[in-house]
Amino acid sequence: MAIWRSFLTIWIVYNNFALPVIVPSGPTDSKCAETLKKINPTPLRPQGSPVQESYFKVIDAVAAQLKGKKTFISPKVWREKTAKSGLPGLDLPLDVGGKNLPPSEMVKIFEYAGRYSLNLRDVVGAAHARPLLKSKEPEHRQIIEKVARGEGYLAIAITEPEIGSDVSAMTSVSTKVPGGYLLNGEKLYNARFETATDLLIFTQAPGSTEKDPKLNVFVLPKNHPGLTYKKLKAHGLYGNSFGGVSFKDVFVPEKSRLGEDGEGRKVFYEHFAYWRLMQTAAAIGTARGALEQTAERMRSREAFGKKIGAFTHLQQELANLTIRLEMASAYVEKAAKLMDEGNYAEASRMAAGAKAEGIDVAEKAADFAMKTFAAEGYSKNVDLGERVNDLKGLRIADGTQSVLQSDFLKKTYGQDFWDMAFGSDH
Numbered sequence: 001m002a003i004w005r006s007f008l009t010i011w012i013v014y015n016n017f018a019l020p021v022i023v024p025s026g027p028t029d030s031k032c033a034e035t036l037k038k039i040n041p042t043p044l045r046p047q048g049s050p051v052q053e054s055y056f057k058v059i060d061a062v063a064a065q066l067k068g069k070k071t072f073i074s075p076k077v078w079r080e081k082t083a084k085s086g087l088p089g090l091d092l093p094l095d096v097g098g099k100n101l102p103p104s105e106m107v108k109i110f111e112y113a114g115r116y117s118l119n120l121r122d123v124v125g126a127a128h129a130r131p132l133l134k135s136k137e138p139e140h141r142q143i144i145e146k147v148a149r150g151e152g153y154l155a156i157a158i159t160e161p162e163i164g165s166d167v168s169a170m171t172s173v174s175t176k177v178p179g180g181y182l183l184n185g186e187k188l189y190n191a192r193f194e195t196a197t198d199l200l201i202f203t204q205a206p207g208s209t210e211k212d213p214k215l216n217v218f219v220l221p222k223n224h225p226g227l228t229y230k231k232l233k234a235h236g237l238y239g240n241s242f243g244g245v246s247f248k249d250v251f252v253p254e255k256s257r258l259g260e261d262g263e264g265r266k267v268f269y270e271h272f273a274y275w276r277l278m279q280t281a282a283a284i285g286t287a288r289g290a291l292e293q294t295a296e297r298m299r300s301r302e303a304f305g306k307k308i309g310a311f312t313h314l315q316q317e318l319a320n321l322t323i324r325l326e327m328a329s330a331y332v333e334k335a336a337k338l339m340d341e342g343n344y345a346e347a348s349r350m351a352a353g354a355k356a357e358g359i360d361v362a363e364k365a366a367d368f369a370m371k372t373f374a375a376e377g378y379s380k381n382v383d384l385g386e387r388v389n390d391l392k393g394l395r396i397a398d399g400t401q402s403v404l405q406s407d408f409l410k411k412t413y414g415q416d417f418w419d420m421a422f423g424s425d426h
């Protein structure tokens with residue numbers, strides 16, 4: 001009979017629950033301890049640098065606090081709770097209260113947050129407040145500082161009822177008047193208005209034409225006089241609201257414009273190259289979390305007298321999706337490093353490719369997980385349905401897969417490919 005001389009606590013992490021299992025350890029271990037040691041319940045967890053690991057711990061701690069509560073998926077609550085640790089300002093400079101982490105450090109933290117829920121895509125870093133970094137306006141700086149303190153949260157209003165992908169064709173306008181602009185238009189299918197403190201609104205700039213489109217972007221407090229909000233129900237990403245805003249002859253002072261008159265397109269493209277990479281990293285985390293649950297399920301669930309993991313078609317698909325996610329993750333990291341180095345053109349080409357491919361494989365992986373859990377996967381016992389629906393939302397938000405494929409093609413093979421399909425890209 002074996003005499004146990006020491007013990008080992010193994011944490012089995014499953015679907016946001018952690019269960020401690022005490023097993024014997026040491027030279028007289030039973031076979032059970034050896035077997036358990038070979039199973040890594042989180043094989044796809046990103047391995048971080050010391051700085052990244054310290055933020056992984058912050059995320060774990062808040063996740064444990066909010067587990068089972070509605071606020072588990074609320075970016076606003078997360079931002080408040082993690083502000084002390086610096087999470088909402090991770091990608092902001094030190095002088096506004098940030099931590100100045102470069103894109104290559106940020107991606108793994110986004111991925112780690114995404115493992116819990118894709119709603120946490122809005123929890124790491126300053127998100128849509130980052131374009132304000134280019135502004136010299138003291139009021140814009142105050143907003144950034146508020147975001148770093150976990151008190152500010154920005155919505156971004158670009159899409160309109162009739163115009164989405166073709167940003168340059170938006171119909172909202174800004175007309176020059178003494179001291180500022182009058183804004184007229186309507187935005188729809190936009191996230192975050194209910195929880196935002198401030199918003200970025202994109203409009204056509206004065207003098208913009210079809211051949212030479214120019215946009216303006218304005219920073220306004222959410223309660224700016226004349227803004228009228230509308231609510232919509234969505235199929236996922238419930239941590240943020242979904243809806244629209246309209247404005248008729250709304251006066252905004254000149255100083256609320258970001259950048260020079262007509263520079264909105266530049267602001268848009270620079271911001272979204274970074275944002276798309278980070279969103280892809282979060283989505284990869286969401287999908288990897290789903291695959292880890294699936295591997296565990298394949299070990300434990302039996303059908304026809306066998307573990308379902310014995311079915312090779314499930315093994316092959318698990319392998320295929322795991323490999324594709326690993327490749328997507330490496331690609332995202334490579335693009336982020338290029339961004340660190342200032343190679344913005346190549347990084348933004350890769351960001352388009354990363355989001356097009358990364359979200360696609362992430363969605364397929366989450367759907368495979370849901371399918372493999374079968375009836376339970378369809379129930380709310382597990383979070384796989386939410387993962388699938390949230391990823392379907394991100395497949396559209398911040399640039400659809402097919403638009404980004406077209407953009408990637410243009411940036412890889414040449415403008416003529418875009419022009420062949422869509423005419424001049426201005």
Ligand SMILES: Cc1cc2nc3c(=O)[nH]c(=O)nc-3n(C[C@H](O)[C@H](O)[C@H](O)COP(=O)(O)OP(=O)(O)OC[C@H]3O[C@@H](n4cnc5c(N)ncnc54)[C@H](O)[C@@H]3O)c2cc1C
Pocket residue numbers: 155156157158159162163164165166188189190191192237393394396397398399400401402403404406422
């Ligand atoms: C969850 C969610 C959150 C969102 N949040 C925001 C937000 O905060 N702010 C905001 O402004 N908007 C937001 N959006 C809107 C989103 O940015 C747009 O839906 C998206 O840009 C696509 O626009 P559209 O829906 O008008 O599609 P359309 O532009 O009408 O496209 C229709 C179809 O045609 C395809 N297509 C169009 N042009 C091309 C092209 N050149 N090449 C290939 N295919 C093409 C598209 O892929 C799509 O399948 C959000 C959307 C979702 C789902």
